[in-house]
Amino acid sequence: DTGVSQDPRHKITKRGQNVTFRCDPISEHNRLYWYRQTLGQGPEFLTYFQNEAQLEKSRLLSDRFSAERPKGSFSTLEIQRTEQGDSAMYLCASSLGPVTELFFGEGSRLTVL
């Protein structure tokens, strides 16, 4: 399968713990996006990379959130000191250049107890 893959698919953690999600985009795609989706809402933009450069961060991305894409390939999204409000589905998407179709992974569901 050569689509966008995300790991882990599910993560249950206790409040205050750190969690990290990984996203492997489609190999030739230079753009990678992170979105968050809560129940009953559409995906909300968090941040995006072009190659290894992080070009924009949403106001939703508090100081506890950090994303990296060190070699312009896979990306990680880390949440430090998790809070119950962080419980959501974290979606990764990739694209070949701007304003083209975004290909989404199946998401990583985070539950903070």
Added chain:
Amino acid sequence: AQSVTQLGSHVSVSEGALVLLRCNYSSSVPPYLFWYVQYPNQGLQLLLKYTSAATLVKGINGFEAEFKKSETSFHLTKPSAHMSDAAEYFCAVSEGDGGSQGNLIFGKGTKLSVKP
């Protein structure tokens, strides 16, 4: 700032009936518009997109949408609903040609139910 409004969080139709999912957008620049579908526990899949070419756009699974600038609308239709169409549908907007990063702004979604 760009935004999308989807009218109706839940739409229910009978199998074989017309599907109409409404989307209105707000954008200060020519928009690119998208419809995505999400099945339970799956990622989003592109149904169709409008990128300033033909205003009537045909997508997968028999869906189509028409861009109406005067109404700032991009409603999704399908002449005859099938049980397999039951899913959640998201409308999204992006800045068009000359825009910035190309990230999408999504609506809140419309859950489509299809009754036998």
